Amino acid sequence: MIAVASVSDAFYRVLRRHGVTAVFGNPGSNELSFLTGLPDDIPYYLVLQEGAAIAIADGYAQASGTIGFLNLHAASGTGNSMGCMTNTADCHTPMVIMAGQQARRYVPVGAMLTNVDPVKLGDPLVKWSGEPLRPQDGPALLSKGLMLANSAPRGVVYLSVPLDDWTQPAEDGALELLAEREVIGDPVLSQKALDSLVEALSGASAPALVLGPGADTEEGFPAAVALAERARLPVWIAPSPPRSPFPTRHRCYQGQLPSAAGAVADILGQYDTVVCFGAPVFRYHAPSDDDFLGPGVSVHAVTDDPDEAARAPFGRIAIGDPSDALVRVAAAVAESGRAWPPARTLPEADTSGPHFTAEAILDAIDRGKTDDTVIALEWTSSDELRDRLTITRAKSLFYCAAGGLGWGLAAAIGLRLGRPDRPVVALIGDGAMQYTPAALWTAARHQVAVTYVVCTNTKYRALEEFSELLHVPKGEYLDISGLNVLDIARGYGLETHRAESLDDLTDYIRQGATANGPRMVEILQR
Incomplete structure (x- = not known):
């Protein structure tokens, strides 16, 4: 039996047992105690905004096939994450969100330990939520949460831990049993x-x-x-x-x-x-x-x-x-002798510039990427045109499952961290970029080699299209001109470039396969 000194040590042992290889977070005061026990073999990636943090953890979990583990502040921190949490829940990404709460000694007898009711806050986004009745129960609840998150249908669980639990002594015998147990949660078709x-x-x-x-x-x-x-x-x-x-x-x-x-x-x-x-x-x-x-x-x-x-x-x-x-x-199934389905052809793209069509931009990106490239897509103008990208293998394209913007820019970082052997290209609209730009700091801090393509049309294109569909008059309120996406990226430490032609864009994508850090290219879209 290996002695474990504290609840904090026990938590990390349980995380290792379940294959968790990274922790992402934006902690608050109640979560700082957890950081004192950080081991060297499980890196902690600080993210400057909670929505970006869950999106990075989501991309990492999907790409690596592991359970995402997120350390957030309770109440407002969890609330800030919920926009991107909708995408995580809808995509059935296995995720454990761990928040802190007040120290036990500050809580009146009979009072609720948590600062927020996670079930009411996250329902219906979370599968389960829990908090330990005593410090030694924390590792068991973590084990339960990890197993639930990774059992079909996979999803998000929420765990809240008092800030003074981490230094308390753990129960070695109980931990040994936790390390041995296993739940197989995949239903098989009869x-x-x-x-x-x-x-x-x-x-x-x-x-x-x-x-x-x-x-x-x-x-x-x-x-x-x-x-x-x-x-x-x-x-x-x-x-x-x-x-x-x-x-x-x-x-x-x-x-x-x-x-x-x-x-x-x-x-x-x-x-x-x-x-x-x-x-x-x-x-x-x-x-x-x-x-x-x-x-x-x-x-x-x-x-x-x-x-x-x-x-x-x-x-x-x-x-x-x-x-x-x-x-x-x-x-x-038996082999069929019926005719093959009708062949599908893609229409030729208009390649004239200097403002380019979405079709032409996608074709230029497709020429520059490889079959191994992973695409993070949050460019709504191209949603129905994504088939212009050549996909030949599994896990090559990722999109925000619930349609909530802000996910793609951050998730691309997690995708690259989860699969460092595959190049990652993120296709982002100039409006979508404004939701979680703080994620770019994490990419620059850890030199995560993502190539961002920002397509600038200075319009809220998705809402303009729905205005036509719903017969709503369009007005100036959908104009988003005046943004300088490259200045924003440079402020966070990214290499930047403005593509003046489609060939220029293709070359920039091609060079991204050997890049050593995050980079951003802007191209003007009609």
């Missing part, structure tokens, strides 16, 4: 449900495959390709996707489903059977009065989130690991 999927595909005359973020894994990505090729299925990406779970240049790929119910129904109406893996059925953003689904269309889906399954307005939905189900269905 054979009966699997047979039903295979039967649906085999009996269909016009089937289609729809994929969501749950299929964007090292196992699910190639399995989706194998299934599409074996059954010759047209492949669509579910609406408002935070990931890209299928090769964008594959002969079966048809594109991204729109985010309005009627528009989705129109596209799916050409099929009699639709099988969906790893996506809510479905996420709609644009208003529509049309029906969810046309007559004669049968939808079958697999998700690891029972809540997603229960709230779907239609479909036969099974609970299980989507990637595992894809692997098994791909192996079980």
